[in-house]
Every structure is written in structure tokens, then in C-alpha cells.
Amino acid sequence: MKIMLDLFFVVITILFFLISWAYVKGCDRL
């Protein structure tokens, strides 16, 4: 259970930064 939670929080962190990169690209085009 704890390992799955660790994985969950690592994944949402990485996901946030991927979204941030998409946001960079969006701001560049805006």
C-alpha cells in the first residue's frame, strides 16, 4: 500500500511538471 502511495505521489509530481512544460509551450504561442 505504502509503495503504491509513493508511486502515486511521484507520478503526480512528474505529471505536474509535464503540464508545466505544456504551459511553457502555451505561453510561448499565446
Place this chain on the structure above:
Amino acid sequence: MTPTGLLQIAIYFLILLLLTKPMGSFMARLFEGERTFLHPVVRPLERLVYKLSAVDENHEQRWTEYAASLLAFSLVGILLTYLIQRVQGMLPFNPQGFGGKLISPDLAFNTAVSFGTNTNWQAYTPETTVSYFTQMVGLAVHNFTSAAAGIATAMAMVRGFSRRSASSIGNFWVDMTRATLYLLMPLSIVGAMLLVGQGCIQNFKPYDKVATLEGAAQTIAQGPTASQEAIKMIGTNGGGFFNANSAHPFENPTPIANFLQLLMIFMIPAGLTYTFGKMVRDTRQGWALLAAMSVVFLAGVFVVYPAEQSGNPNLTKLGVESAASATQPGGNMEGKEVRFGIPASALFAVVTTDASCGAVNGMHDSYTPLGGLVPLVNIQLGEVIFGGVGAGLYGMLMYAILAVFLAGLMVGRTPEYLGKKIEQKEVKMAMLAMLILAASILLFAGGGMLVHFAKNAWMNPPGPISGNLTNNGPHGLSEVLYAYTSGTGNNGSAFGGFNGNSPYFNTTIGLAMLIGRFLMMIPLLAAAGSLAQKKAVPVSAGTFPTHGVLFVGWLVAVILIVGALTFFPALSLGPIVEHFLMNDGKLFSLVLTGFWS
């Protein structure tokens, strides 16, 4: 207010102004690549860092590359800190034997994000949860790097104004390295030594066990405190080595230590205004920003201090002596340290929330409604009043863009700032940054107030979140609003009275911190990239002067109007109504439910 209290505030402000120019000149030289007095010692180390990390210091980055470097660096730092916390039981410098199991995954996420974003919101209790290794390598390292990242972003923003027809805004890795090696590390070494001189502890001992006079056993936490304390203030981080933060006698032992800590918080942000003026070749522009910051800062101080010195009128009616005298401070001393008294506590509350520091030497939850309102508003305005290291300057420049845009709309001219035309792109980016902050604070806080947890919920104890609060009524609302305001604003101070250490709050406040940091920085870097590409427009009769009293007044008005329009409804339901109810004799009792029972 007392004469000694006023004198403390006046001396503080005066010393701060005296530090502004030397600090600002040094930083301008540093970030323009000129030689400083530290170069003979630090330059070889800087070269070594570039060599080891394969950084070409002459490489210039476009804004997207600059932002990508910032994101990559922050992601790696946050993941490493997460790992360190979860495996701390296997790591050295852990005399108390704290294991990774003490830090649940959601708490590790919250803490890693908190320090990686320069927030330092502490849902954990340091002295019972984290080892010395975790404090030093996992957390204190972020105190340097996250502060350096903020300064780097501010420098990129300044270059947007100072460069002409340029495609690049500097190099993130070079700015980071220089901010850390030449600025934060030397200041922290000096700061730590001064604090040790005042009695701040610095050791690797196991905790002391002593018998109290009453015969009870007491554990006294130890640790390398002074070294973390200095950068905690200088980097406007705010994460305490102990849970009581700067109210703890080992972190902030004397009124002189307190005074030094206050100066450490504002020293770099104030200096950066002068750096800005130097880099745009017109120091008057920097002084104008400093003047606007000073107006709002002093206004905050002179709301909190009288409010706290007046205390609670209901207690006065009951015959409690509320006037200051030779034997007692009077006013509202609840939640304040006797060794600091009311003026130094009120000043600390304003300074720590004007900056994105978040260190506290008193409990904001125990302040009067107006005394608690000001810290809340300071963060909601974007912490641009001196602000966090770097973050204050780029936030203030965001408001400056908006101010000249609105002034341009009023007179029907294309707005200019520092010779750059402020056009669609810059205004869109400034508005995006502003709206992101407001949306994160209000939506998360509103959602938090509405959510009702099921009987066997894992995310939080069952029922509404009032179970996480120690007060009902408007004060309870203020506690939740403050938590998300502090998280989004990357301040990290807690109003107190709110237990946010549950999976729901650790996750949502963690996300608010990420949003408040990066989704604000990115549009401002985009604006910097756009501005750098522009040619300078010569000053004409139609140019709005941005170094005079009119601009300072206008900038202050824009900051207050935008803040008032955005947050007034929420504030009116919290501290504002509480103030009026208090004057009407209605107080809100302490409730201990859920977490606390």
C-alpha cells in the same frame, strides 16, 4: 503604541534603507557578470561547479530554455527530497533514530514540494519526525537552491527590460550558481555566526533528557540549528528547525537575534530594487519600486501594531489591564513571546508575510482579527512588498506592467515601461500570473470548506473540515483561507489552529504550492522573453514617468485595488466580520474535535 516600540520599527526601517544600496550594487555587479570583491575566493569554486555540471557559462538561453532549466532543476530536487525523507532511517546523522515510516507518503510529498517551492509550509513536526540529515540535505539545501531560483527568475525578468532586441534572457544555471555561491552562502555563514553569538544552538548531539523542577522528565531537542536558521531568513524560506519556529528560544534566543532575523528577511529583496535600477540604467526606477513597497509595508505595520497593542476590548471591559506599563506590555500578548513583546512580534508578522518568508515568532492565530487580517492580505497581494528573494521583485514588476497598462488605457496611449512598449503579450502574461494565484487560493479554500468526508475516509477524518480546526465561526474560515493563501503564495507561515497533516490537505496544499510557484513564474518569464526582443522607445512628451510620486501612488493603488477586488468577499467573511463581532462582544470559542480530541 509605545515610544520604544515605535523606535524599534524606525531603527529597523532606517537600517534596511541603509543596506539597500550596497546590497543592490553588489548584486547588480554579480548578475551583470562583473568582478566583485568575492571573486578571488569564489570564482575558482564557481568554475569548478560549471566544470562538474558541464555548464557553458557563456551560453545564453531563450526564455523557454530558461524555464525548462528551472522546471527540470526543481523536479529533480523535489523527487530527491521525497526519497531522502522516506529512507531517512537508513541515512546518517540520525541520533534519535527517526525512520522513514514517521513520514507518510502524502506528508513527504507536501514537505518536498514545500521546500522545493521556497514555501516551507510545515505539516510535519521537525523535532519528532525528521533526522538531522533530512533537515540538512533534504530541506536546508532547498533553502539555498529555491531562493537562488527565485533570484534567477527575477534577474531574467530584469534583463527583459534592460536588453534591447535580444532573443535571450541569461542562463539559469549561471544565475543560480552565482546567487548561491556569491550571495546566499557568504551571507548565511555570517548570519549563522551572528546567531550563534546570540545563543542559537549548532550541534549534532542526541536530544537532552532533563528532569524539571517538578520532577517530570523532559526531552530537549538539539541539532544544527543556526546554519539552517540563517538561510531560513536570508532566503525568505521560513521553515523552522523546530516546530515553534522563531518563537523557539534555540532558534531566536534574544531580541537582538530577532532584530537580525528581521533584517535578514528584507535585506536581499530591498537590495534587489536597487539592482533593478542599476541594471535598467536608471536607479530612480528602483527607488520608485522601493517607495511603493515601503508605503504598503509601513501601512501594514501601523495596522497590526496598534491592533495588537489595543488588545481585545472584551477583556478590557472585564477589568483586565490592557495599557502598557513599566511592568507589563499590555495589549494582546496571547501567542507572543515575552522576550519580544508586542512591537517586535507585530513587526515580525508583517515582515514575514510581506516577504514570502513564513517564519513566525508568534502565533498569527492568536492575533486580533485586524492583526491577523494584515498577514493574510500581505500574502494575497502576491508578496510584492519587498517580497521573497527575487519573487518580490518579479511580482512587483508584474504589477508595474499592469499599472502602466491601466494608465495607458485611461489616457488612450500605448503604455510604455522603461522604454519598452507594453503590448498584448505582456498584459496577457501578467494577468495570467495574477489570475492563477487568485484561482488557486479561492478555489482550494472554497472547496476545502465545502467538502464532507465519509465515515471511513482515508483522506481526512469523517465529516466537514471543522474537525481540523480549533475555532468555529469566521476565525475557522480564516484558518482555512490562510492555509491555502500561504501555500499558493509560497509563504509557508501557518495561521495556526488548523491541522493540515492529513492526506487531503497535504495533497491539496502541495498542489497549491506547485501552482503558486511555477504557474506564476512561467508567464512572467514569457513576458521577460517578449520584452527582451523589443527595441527601446525614446522618451517623449507622452511617456508616463515611472520614477515619480504619481507612479508610486498609482502602483500602490493598483496593488490594493486588485487585491481588494479579488479577495475582499472572502476576507469580509473571515477577519473583517470577526473584528466587528469582537467589538460587539461576540467571541468564538475553542473547539477540540476530530484531530484534536
